[in-house]
Amino acid sequence: MAKQPATKGGLEVDEDRAWQERFWTIQRIGWAVMALILLAALLGATGKGGPLASASARSPAGTIDYPRITRWQSSDQVAVRLPASASGKVNVELSPEFAETFTIESVEPEPSQVQATADGDLFTFDVGNGGGEKEIVFNVRAQKPLLYRSVEARIGDGPRQPLALTVLP
Numbered sequence: 001m002a003k004q005p006a007t008k009g010g011l012e013v014d015e016d017r018a019w020q021e022r023f024w025t026i027q028r029i030g031w032a033v034m035a036l037i038l039l040a041a042l043l044g045a046t047g048k049g050g051p052l053a054s055a056s057a058r059s060p061a062g063t064i065d066y067p068r069i070t071r072w073q074s075s076d077q078v079a080v081r082l083p084a085s086a087s088g089k090v091n092v093e094l095s096p097e098f099a100e101t102f103t104i105e106s107v108e109p110e111p112s113q114v115q116a117t118a119d120g121d122l123f124t125f126d127v128g129n130g131g132g133e134k135e136i137v138f139n140v141r142a143q144k145p146l147l148y149r150s151v152e153a154r155i156g157d158g159p160r161q162p163l164a165l166t167v168l169p
Contacts, residue, residue: 061158102140
């Protein structure tokens with residue numbers, strides 16, 4: 001469509017209605033994209049908070065709560081929750097891929113023993129005798145950005161639990 005002069009109020013202004021409508025369409029698409037980015041951030045798709053940012057792996061030996069989406073060089077936590085029936089010494093094994101992905105800054109409570117094995121790092125904790133649910137917290141920091149990585153963890157003699165991770169820059 002060619003430009004047509006508009007004569008509202010006695011002013012002659014060149015107007016290209018087709019171009020203006022394309023511009024408005026592109027502008028509305030931009031608003032929708034920004035709204036989707038905001039919604040993704042609120043749901044936790046950018047890490048730190050929200051239902052998409054964390055996950056749990058459950059086994060009879062306990063539960064591992066971990067960051068499904070985390071940020072590079074940002075502190076995070078991997079929590080191992082043991083059932084009330086856990087007593088004595090409990091082992092937590094983290095795969096070599098876990099050690100390649102995260103630096104462990106601290107562990108609470110401190111393990112009584114740490115061993116490097118062919119299957120990964122083996123942490124031994126003295127959890128005492130019964131008396132309620134117990135929690136072991138690994139304070140970790142991601143070492144490099146990763147689109148997707150599966151690492152494994154095991155509590156006691158239970159099965160290896162896959163932990164699917166994304167580390168954003």
